[in-house]
Amino acid sequence: MAEIYNVDKIRAEFPALDRQVHGRPLVYLDNTATSQTPQRVLDAIRDMYVLHKANVHRGVHTLSQEATDMQERTRRHVAKYINARSEKEVIFTRGATESINLVASSFGALLPEDGEIILTVMEHHANIVPWQLLCKRKPGLKIRVVDINERGELDLDQYRALFNGHTVMAAFAHVSNVLGTINPVEEMTRIAHSHGVPVLIDGAQASPHLKLDMERLECDFYVFSSHKMYGPAGIGVLYGREELLERMPPYQGGGEMIGHVSFEGTTYADLPFKFEAGTPDFVGIAAFDEALNFLESTGLEAIERHEESLLQMATDGLKEVVPQVRIFGESRHKSAVLSFLIGNEHPYDFGMLLDGLGIAVRTGHHCAQPLMERLGIPGTVRASFAAYNTEAEVRAFLQAVERVAAMLG
Numbered sequence: 001m002a003e004i005y006n007v008d009k010i011r012a013e014f015p016a017l018d019r020q021v022h023g024r025p026l027v028y029l030d031n032t033a034t035s036q037t038p039q040r041v042l043d044a045i046r047d048m049y050v051l052h053k054a055n056v057h058r059g060v061h062t063l064s065q066e067a068t069d070m071q072e073r074t075r076r077h078v079a080k081y082i083n084a085r086s087e088k089e090v091i092f093t094r095g096a097t098e099s100i101n102l103v104a105s106s107f108g109a110l111l112p113e114d115g116e117i118i119l120t121v122m123e124h125h126a127n128i129v130p131w132q133l134l135c136k137r138k139p140g141l142k143i144r145v146v147d148i149n150e151r152g153e154l155d156l157d158q159y160r161a162l163f164n165g166h167t168v169m170a171a172f173a174h175v176s177n178v179l180g181t182i183n184p185v186e187e188m189t190r191i192a193h194s195h196g197v198p199v200l201i202d203g204a205q206a207s208p209h210l211k212l213d214m215e216r217l218e219c220d221f222y223v224f225s226s227h228k229m230y231g232p233a234g235i236g237v238l239y240g241r242e243e244l245l246e247r248m249p250p251y252q253g254g255g256e257m258i259g260h261v262s263f264e265g266t267t268y269a270d271l272p273f274k275f276e277a278g279t280p281d282f283v284g285i286a287a288f289d290e291a292l293n294f295l296e297s298t299g300l301e302a303i304e305r306h307e308e309s310l311l312q313m314a315t316d317g318l319k320e321v322v323p324q325v326r327i328f329g330e331s332r333h334k335s336a337v338l339s340f341l342i343g344n345e346h347p348y349d350f351g352m353l354l355d356g357l358g359i360a361v362r363t364g365h366h367c368a369q370p371l372m373e374r375l376g377i378p379g380t381v382r383a384s385f386a387a388y389n390t391e392a393e394v395r396a397f398l399q400a401v402e403r404v405a406a407m408l409g
């Protein structure tokens with residue numbers, strides 16, 4: 001029998017969830033932007049600073065070796081967590097954004113001078129602007145964009161049809177941060193590969209919710225951020241297939257990424273260090289291990305089921321309490337993101353009033369301005385759910401939305 005999902009026990013790990021905001025209990029529904037942090041991650045950060053702080057990969061002394069071991073333990077853990085073939089395929093960066101920039105810059109240098117890059121209209125700016133920067137460096141490269149249907153699902157026929165002899169790259173989100181749509185990334189990767197086109201998947205919104213398996217996905221690059229996965233801020237992962245990473249030039253130069261330096265020339269370190277110039281955030285990386293422990297001990301499938309039921313309850317409830325609500329993103333495969341607008345109210349006003357009632361949601365364009373333009377709206381109000389949210393919080397959210405909608409008339 002499946003174990004009962006004990007949300008109270010999970011919540012007890014997160015000190016921030018006990019906070020009050022404006023004299024009311026905090027209802028934190030901005031998890032798509034960043035999740036809260038469990039005590040075990042906070043303890044790991046503290047332990048690193050108190051006991052093990054020394055620069056990694058540079059010292060023979062005990063503290064340096066401990067710090068190095070802790071960093072490299074996380075790398076092994078990430079490799080196992082995402083089912084990479086080797087820990088050489090796991091590069092630590094500052095976040096999903098830097099991971100995409102790394103690929104667009106370094107792998108981009110290997111791409112032809114002319115050709116087409118396929119993106120989708122639902123991309124976060126992090127998966128648009130780095131490719132535009134590459135197009136500036138190689139003006140023969142052009143971006144082609146896949147559209148969505150009225151439910152917020154990608155038009156797969158259009159995606160298929162966009163591939164031609166000029167296509168050099170495809171990059172798309174696993175899960176949309178606005179619509180919640182879970183894209184059929186396995187199929188999309190297969191289609192791209194059947195045309196010999198490499199694929200980058202932006203997994204920033206999938207990694208906190210879905211079980212990841214690089215061997216099954218067969219993508220060339222996959223990126224995500226620790227801070228959305230109950231881990232420390234400032235840490236990201238780039239997964240890349242080893243043979244591609246081997247061929248790519250370094251992204252940044254400096255310490256740690258070198259083999260030997262002389263003024264006549266420099267050789268580079270082996271993978272993964274070739275892409276990790278300078279002192280990494282070894283404190284955060286070491287503590288990220290505990291975030292992965294949290295996800296594993298709670299269970300990704302259990303988290304997904306729990307979040308799905310909260311999403312369903314919130315979606316049904318919202319349509320009931322404010323029948324005029326417009327929900328953006330009603331995909332058949334959807335992650336726990338609920339974007340909406342009520343009447344002509346500006347999302348910002350709505351979010352401010354909800355904050356006054358203790359409800360933390362995000363408002364605005366969510367770093368997806370092309371998607372907002374496609375939808376013909378300035379932004380949305382976005383509630384998003386995590387492992388620690390409860391049905392009582394969904395009820396509080398719905399009551400608050402009803403109240404604010406009435407206030408704004």
Ligand SMILES: Cc1ncc(COP(=O)(O)O)c(C=O)c1O
Nearest residue numbers: 095096097124126177202204225
């Ligand atoms: C889909 C998606 N991609 C990329 C990012 C960028 O992540 P980060 O700011 O952690 O680099 C985000 C952040 O919200 C996102 O939602």
